[in-house]
Amino acid sequence: MSGAWLALDTATALASVAVGEPPEARSTTLLEGPRTHAGGIVELIDRTVRASGLAVADLAGIVVSDGPGSFTGLRIGWAAAKGLAQERELPLVAIPALAAAAASAAAVLGPVPIAACFDALRGQVFGAVYVLRPERLEVVVAPGLWTPEELIAATPERPRAAVGDGAVRYGAALEPWTGARTLDLRALRPTGASLLALQPLAGVGRRIEDPASAEPDYGRPAEAQARWEARHGRPLSHPTRSGS
Numbered sequence: 001m002s003g004a005w006l007a008l009d010t011a012t013a014l015a016s017v018a019v020g021e022p023p024e025a026r027s028t029t030l031l032e033g034p035r036t037h038a039g040g041i042v043e044l045i046d047r048t049v050r051a052s053g054l055a056v057a058d059l060a061g062i063v064v065s066d067g068p069g070s071f072t073g074l075r076i077g078w079a080a081a082k083g084l085a086q087e088r089e090l091p092l093v094a095i096p097a098l099a100a101a102a103a104s105a106a107a108v109l110g111p112v113p114i115a116a117c118f119d120a121l122r123g124q125v126f127g128a129v130y131v132l133r134p135e136r137l138e139v140v141v142a143p144g145l146w147t148p149e150e151l152i153a154a155t156p157e158r159p160r161a162a163v164g165d166g167a168v169r170y171g172a173a174l175e176p177w178t179g180a181r182t183l184d185l186r187a188l189r190p191t192g193a194s195l196l197a198l199q200p201l202a203g204v205g206r207r208i209e210d211p212a213s214a215e216p217d218y219g220r221p222a223e224a225q226a227r228w229e230a231r232h233g234r235p236l237s238h239p240t241r242s243g244s
Contacts (some may be wrong), residue, residue: 003021003058003059003060003061004019004020004021004026004052004054004058004059004060005019005020005021005022005059005060005061005062005063005196005199006018006019006045006048006049006059006061006062006063006081006084007019007020007025007062007063007064007192007193007195007196007199008041008045008062008063008064008065008077008080008081008192008195009064009065009077009097009100009191009192009195010041010065010070010073010074010076010077011065011066011067011068011069011070011073011074011077011097011118012069012070012073012097012118012119012164012165012185013032013070013073013165014030014031014032014165014185014186014191015030015031015032015040015041015044015073015077016028016029016030016031016190016191016192016193017029017030017031017041017044017045017048017192018048018190018192018193018195018196019048019049019051019052019054019059020052020193020196022063022196022197022199022200023196023197023198023199023200024196024197025190025192025193025196025197026051026052026053026054027048027049027051027052028048028190028192028193029044029047029048029051029190029192030186030190031044032186041076041077041080042080045080045084048192056084056088057088059084059088059090060090060091061090061091061092061093062081062084062085062090062091062092062093063092063093063094063095063195063196063198063199063205064077064078064081064092064093064094064095064195064216065077065094065095065096065097065100065191065195065216066094066095066096066097066205066206066216066217067096067097067126067143067216067217067218067219068096068097068098068118068120068126068143068144068145068217068218068219068220069097069098069118069126069216069218069219070118071218074216074218075216078214078215078216081211082208082211082212082214085208085211086211086212091207092207092208092211092214093199093205093206093207093208094205094206094208094214094216095195095198095199095204095205096128096143096217097118097191098116098117098118098126098127098128098130098143098164099116099128099130099137099194099198099204100191100192100194100195100198101116101118101163101164101185101191101194102114102115102116102128102129102130102132102163103130103132103137103189103191103194103197103198104163104185104188104189104190104191104193104194105161105163105183105188106130106131106132107188107189107194107197108188108189109160109161111131111132111133111134112131112159112160112161113129113130113131113140113155113157113158113159113160114129114130114131114132114159114160114161114162114163115127115128115129115141115151115155115159115161115162115163115167115174115177115178116128116129116130116162116163116164116167117148117151117162117163117164117165117166117167117170117174118164118165118166119164119165119166119169120145120166120219120220123147124145124146124147125145125146125147125148125151125164125166125167125169125170126143126144126145126146126166126219127141127143127144127145127146127148127151127166128140128141128142128143128144129141129151129155129159135201136201136202136203137198137201137203137204140155140156140157141154141155141156143217143219144219145219145220148170148173148174149173152173152174152177158177158178158179159177159178160178160179160180161178161180161181161182161183162174162175162177162178162180162182162183163182163183163184163185163188164183164185165184165185167182167183168182168184
């Protein structure tokens with residue numbers, strides 16, 4: 001699919017927006033702080049599109065970060081992406097934010113195993129391990145909810161680095177495993193640009209056929225849902241979509 005695409009990543013506290021012709025980005029912008037995503041994402045999209053020299057009417061499609069990740073952040077990014085996709089009748093593709101984080105590290109490290117980890121609180125991370133090769137993304141460990149020790153035990157080969165806010169938080173456990181210092185996403189290629197780089201690769205994303213009803217993979221129920229289910233002893237009739 002040719003033409004300019006908009007990429008949105010709001011799965012963590014660092015929101016990233018990019019515009020370009022996949023796999024290249026023309027413009028990228030960042031917004032840090034989860035509490036600012038809701039009020040700033042529309043302005044961030046507008047600023048990024050204008051910086052690319054294009055208009056929203058010029059867009060050929062949208063790629064949005066899938067979970068697991070921040071419940072609130074994902075909802076904000078998906079609301080913006082789904083609204084634009086429906087309004088403009090644009091194709092919408094979801095790619096795991098963990099894959100984008102790994103791709104940002106791979107832009108520096110090359111085709112080596114990279115562990116991507118987002119802080120999931122409660123002593124856990126949303127984690128996955130990938131190798132980004134020239135024509136494909138190899139999934140070594142699929143995205144899941146782990147303690148750092150569980151992720152280490154589940155990984156068949158030793159990663160060369162770990163990236164993401166979860167990697168930074170649990171660096172004491174992960175750095176002896178990888179043999180390298182953990183990587184902060186703020187120092188790497190913006191994840192919005194990485195979403196654009198991944199978009200042409202077969203099998204990486206999922207095409208969203210019905211934006212109105214689609215939901216991201218949150219990775220686990222939201223805190224409010226978990227408290228409700230614990231209090232009532234049964235699941236909600238329409239639980240949030242969760243991953244493995």
